[in-house]
Amino acid sequence: MKKFYVTLLSLAVVGTASAQVTNTTVVGKTLQSPVHNTKAPVENPTNAQKATLWGPNTFSNPADWTFVDNSGSGDDWVIGTTVPSGAFAIPGIQSTTAGDGFALYDSDLMCSGNQNADVIVAQSIDLTGNASVAVQFESYYRAYQGACYVIASADGVNWTEIPVHSNIALNSSTANPVTVQANVSAVVGDSATAWIGFRYVGGCDYAWMVDDVCIVTLPDNDMALIRGWHADIITDYEYSMTPLTQAREMIAGVVVENQGGMAQTVDVTCDVTDGSSTLATSMQTVTLNPAEMDTLWFSTGFTPSANGNYRAEFSIPADMVTTNDQFTTSELDVNDNYMAHDYGATTALGWDPGAQDPTNAQASHSWGNVYYPEVNQEIRGVDVNFASGTTAGLYLLVRVQEMDPSGSIQDPLIFNNEIDHTIDQSEIGSQITTIVFPVPSILEAGKGYMIDVLKVDGTSGNETFNIGASEGNDEDADFGAFGFGPYGVNDAVNYYLGWDASPIVRANFDPTLAVEVNTLEGVQVYPNPSTGVITVSNDNGLANSIRIANTAGQIVYTQDVNSEVTIDLAAFGAGMYVVTVEGENGSLVEKVVIK
Template sequence: MLFFFYYICFTKIKKVMKKIYLLAVMTAVGTMSFAQSSQRLLQKADFTGKAKAENLTITEKAPGVTLWSDTFDDPSNWVIDGDGQQGAWEIGTNADPAIVTDYTFYGPMASTTAADGFAYFDGVPFLVSSPPAVDPQNAWIEMANAIDMTGYQRVIFSFEQRYMAFNSDNTIVEVSLDNGATWTGSVDVNVDVPTNNDPAVQNTIFQEFVVNAATQVKFRFRWENPSDDDQFGSGYAWMVDDVNIATLPDNDIDASNLYFGTEGLHYYQIPETQIAPIDFTVIARNAGVNDQEGVALEATETGGSGYVGTSTPAVIAAGDMDSLVVNSAFTPSGQGTYDVEFAILNDSVDDIPSNNMMAGYSFEVGEFIYARDNGMAGGSFAPDMDFEAGNLYDIWQNQDLTGIDVRFGAGLDEAGLETFARVYEIDTDGNFVLLAETPLYNTQTGDAGSIVTYTFENPVSLAAGNTYLAAVGSFATGMAVSVAGTSADQTSFLYGDLGSGGIAWYFANSTPMVRMNFDPQLSVENNEVSNLNVSQNFPNPFSTETTVEYTLENASEVSYTLVDLAGNTILEVNEGNVMAGKHAITIDGSSLANGVYYFNMTAGGAQTTHKMIVNK
């Protein structure tokens, strides 16, 4: 069970990488620019592929009139089929032996009529068999009998589901207008569900389909897994029940892609010094028959600030969509907890209000912590390699960064794994350039599931108007970084050998729990503990020589060593007694092979270690 959980954590990265390459927008950081820019805000959507209302002949009905429904209480209403690959759909209940065994992973079905039966594809057995045996999967369950849709151009297909996402599994609903001879309008209804979502999704899906008044219409559910990877293929399960086909409602606005944040980045903890205006945007689609007027997004802060903001009312034709941008941003007044609720305003009464209900945004303004994650750990980045993970942060006021906080996840090597934290600035070409690195921290028992604070030897000055990357990393296998919430493309990153680009920066859509810490006391405590402050060597990487600057509070015996990854001491120097103050030494790298080295300096009882990279 522990092993299964471990590779679940690992595969979260694999799904991120898959998404990057399928969208053809993955890139090493060197090709991107990340300066603060309003270009991160959502643009007006171009809703293609849907006919406009004036091109349709629609027989108007009362809101959501049911044309056909089924609860899987009679299996003869369905046909189970596939293309002969691994696995098959089944119709059963939560008492089925397979469900009883495997719902420890994804939980029992909780649909309205689950006791009468539901359809499911269970992918767990192929992963947990000994040995695992995963092959590509393509199986479906379709309506046994076609229905006549004369008079209807579009319909709403809805069903209750339970689903937990893995890596390669796709959960597809398709329609046939010719009694199952051909299938069109394929929709992956869970494409936005993150890998290893816990708990599993238990909800009702409403999906619009074009049926063009066809007389032999069928729908089907199709499970697809193209991977034969015994660890990362297959999936958990997809359960469906209580299927309903209905007319379009007269009036219905469907809200999606809610955005809240500042210049494209959203935060859940904000230091008071970095307060900036917060914007709100949503995509609104007219999923009904009638044109909708006066459609607007309203954002209300309910914590006592009195803020209420609305977007300019829009007219949205049937089948069209538009972005609604609240006109006045919200700027917190100071420290405290803020709760923002959202609502769609409309001149008409919405027939299906459930599809425009949006979760609120709660965040805290405090003294020192800057956090992009939502604080609710939902998995880990834990690849079987050394790597770094971090988030972008915009700086609005000049401030000294004293530390970086990270929450380690399950699977962490707690037996002295060497880890570090770094802050990167971004050059004019969009490259991440190392600005500062903390001393090494060796993990210890109890770190998994806990927040660890890394302290810079000297405060790092961050400049207003710039964007920085805060990251945590390790030099060896065994690190696990918790993730909490989601990130837009190109705002959270991983560094390592994680894709076809080799060792490089890749973006991730899960948010690492890596935070900036501006607590000035961290710097005070660090200076009290150590007589020795050593800066990162410059340049780094280097080819011929590099310089290390250090400061002594008191005169001390100083020595240093340079050690390679194999533990061999390449250089050992005793500087003797050195006076208090600032000093510099030069390391000759002309005879060093390419690779990673550890620079260890000792002054009296104080010691610090930095990583150096030789690259000729």
């Protein structure tokens, strides 16, 4: 179903999920992140009791470390208290011992375009008798196109890379700091000459800082369930809400990681539940070496047949660390009318007009989500949360656009429905605003639709456009959220995925909302759709007033008639027009599409 050829803002998906998209355009660096008040990511969490075998090394003595510029570019690590200072500088690390030094790779400042450099312990470390070990450290990193690695070697010559921070979305940051654990058992476990270090590979990115490095023991047997979804994020989407009419089989997935020091084989059980009873059960077996992970997908065979809340619960047999042997996904809310990606507002998507570079805030831009209906159904409106800080009076377009069969989210997109809206002060805050289309339109099964809210005009000064969003439930792992704006290299305007949060822009199928009005006998509008010319019939020869408006609310045609009339709308361009015919005996309101 989902075939994406897209412009990506990020590729922040764990394990096998990264195969779902093709990156066609490079997005530019930004001086700010669009996601406000985000929760800190957790990397390789474990609650096992660990013994410290070496460290913590706080970088207070630079002589404890050596530097290797693998690319020969001259871009290298530094140790000290100097913070990043490039054109897109991020703050210094707030690690436990930042005051006495830390390791910094300031990719943005050096910016050679060819960066590959290591900071390595100056002396080997004896880990004899300790087969299950990990490098643990405090880190702060903002992602662009670079890659971060812990490196390990048993001889100081042949090095193995262990990726870290690979789950951080482009232009997003880790917590400051985040504690990271990298399993190096397979490389230096039980080694008398263990070498460890950190490698940055990039070009002209942001910065990475490392501090308070330890080597700690790991339990031999610790398989962990670390991420999961109640729906297929590869070929479909994990919706937070869906009408019962749009319910589909729950294909659930879970990421399993071997966080112990020995190879393990375990059975992973997936139960679909409504909170009170188990509705379906399936099982798979997985074998993983230390530090390996895999994503398992379960065809549960269960499709919701009634409104309610449904989730997937994964489990493995108890091992040496039982706190990560279960994982419960977010819930799917099956209801009468709403389809959504979000789980309620925990943050906001928007740009600060007071930032050093206000380009994004002042430009015309939008936030929205991608939807694929399971069956044909009329969309009657869109539910939106205009978050706190939004400027009242902003002029918007609420749009539904059909993606072409290739699955591209880029133009040319096919018009489906649209209505303009001016934000009222009463709509700003935590509440949901329902914006009703004058005339409903059909979303067809198997086709993709982009539903967004566009700030139409460029603005200046302090005007702000914030859309409430949710993050923390892994809701954008399916790349369902998108933003339109000048986010590309050299401020290229396009649609971009990968925002790590889902805006509250919901499809509303409530049949009691918009309805076409026709209480006039003998009056019809045809053909529809049209290449430009339409006819308004008047079989009874009564006096009627015709008014035609575009989706921005602008009147493009008016006439008083008492007979059939032919109207040419081609000059006003393709799109949807609302034809209103009013007379003493009633009225007609009908949407007409001009191709």
